[in-house]
Amino acid sequence: MPLLEIKNLSVSFDTSIGLFKAVDGIDVSVDGREVLAIVGESGSGKSVAMLAVMGLLPPTATVTADKMEFEGIDLLNMDPADKRKIIGKDIAMIFQEPVASLNPCFTVGFQIEEVLSRHMGLTGRAARDRAIELLLMVGIRDGAERIGAFPHQMSGGQCQRVMIAMAIACNPKLLIADEPTTALDVTIQRQILDLLVQLQVDTGMGLIMITHDMGVVAETADRVIVQYKGHKMEEADVLTLFEQPKSRYTRALLSALPENAVGDRLPTVADYDFADELGSTP
Template sequence: MSLLTIDNLRVEFGSGKQAFRAVDGVSMHVKRGELIGVVGESGSGKSVSMMALMGLIDPPGQCSADQLLFDGHDLLKMDVKQRRQIIGRDVAMIFQDALTSLNPSYTIGFQIRETLKLHMNLRGAALEKRVLDLLDWVEIPAAKSRINSYPHELSGGMNQRVMIAMAISCEPKLLIADEPTTALDVTIQAQIMELLVRLQKESNMALIMISHDLAIIAEMAQRAYVMYAGQVVEQQPVPNLFDSPTHPYTKALLDAIPEHNKGARRLSALSGLVPGQYNRPQGCLLAPRCAYAQAQCHQNKPPLAQVGIAQTRCFYPLEVGS
């Protein structure tokens, strides 16, 4: 049984003819203890999909789905109070920029305490011990002396560790990491990724890693979802995704990796632009940019179909058509 099941998730901003569907029929499933990658260029709907799951889409944004199940609970049927008992405790999220996610007016210790008070009802000595244990767990040096520090007094890497400590404080069953190494240098990026993988294995929690960095997904994830213009266009186990991509967009992402362009004068790049609100193609959203597109691709929308062990949104998947 899946820990998380998302079926046909849609997120729209605006109404009527001005409405823009930022997430268009996304379906995912995540098992307990599984590490999932979600990849795609900026604007593909990765973060918005997960924010919809967390209930963080404010008006004029509108969310709908055929099914949104977490650990046997139907999130669609819950009111705000019931949902808040799960979100933040059993499902937690690490956001891209820790410095803007943390409140600059409060110490890091205060902010971690608030999470523990709300979701675990800890008080007194037990609360203080838990805060210090968390800071030690995420490898913040001299944790006792840092507990009363403000976010601006810490480095970007330390603030990201504080965010991770807050996210795992209630021992969530599912952790969502939204590009957690944004704006960090390469050495710190590697440390943060190693920390997340270690915590995920030690606590057997499911982890969804959102990234545009294919190298991170290749190294960490067991399965990956590739998103384009608000849709999942391919899903399959990570080794196969890199060895045998079935969707032209996935192939284009892999072809653009610098290591695949040694000796070339320029990096391989997909021509054209991601469709926006007013230039959505009638058929496949990738068709105007796709070298494999045929007449059917420009006229009809392809479903997400099974191709071997992969799922791909293409009438002519590469495994079959090339």
């Protein structure tokens, strides 16, 4: 049984100009100890699909699916109170823009301890010691001092590590990382990716990596889903995807990698039209 299994997921938003479908009938499954990458341009519905799993979409969103199960448990129709016991504990998410995702009014220690209190029942000294331990796990060596810092007193890379610490605080079975290296410099990006992969190996959790960076996919993923305008265009193991891509959209993404530049011009995905491939996953 897959750790997470989704069948025919669609997400629509009620806007002032009518109904907008952001995700259109996609399937997603991931096993424990597996790294699944969901790749595509901005606006392809990658984050929206996973936010639907987390139950974090606004009231204007309508979510439908034939199946949305975690360890065989129906997430789509379960009682909200029961779902809150799973989300944040067994399924955790690292959001884009760590500085914006952390509450500027509270210390990072308070925010980590809040997760531990909510889901693990830890309070006081026990919660503080665990928070310091988590900061050390994610590479913040002066955790005992940093625990009292506010987000604005930390660098972008440190804030991202704090977000990871919050996400792994309850030893989740599934971690969703949404563009975890956005707005970080190249050196810090490498450190964050290495950290996530090592945590996945050490804990045995499933990892879903949402990204538009094919380099990240090549270095981290076991299996890849390619999305375009809310549709799944292709799904394959990472080696097959790079060596024998079936979708023209996937081939366009790969051709836009810097190492594939021809002369002084780098092809862009905007140079192509993939309307005829929508809804016809190879």
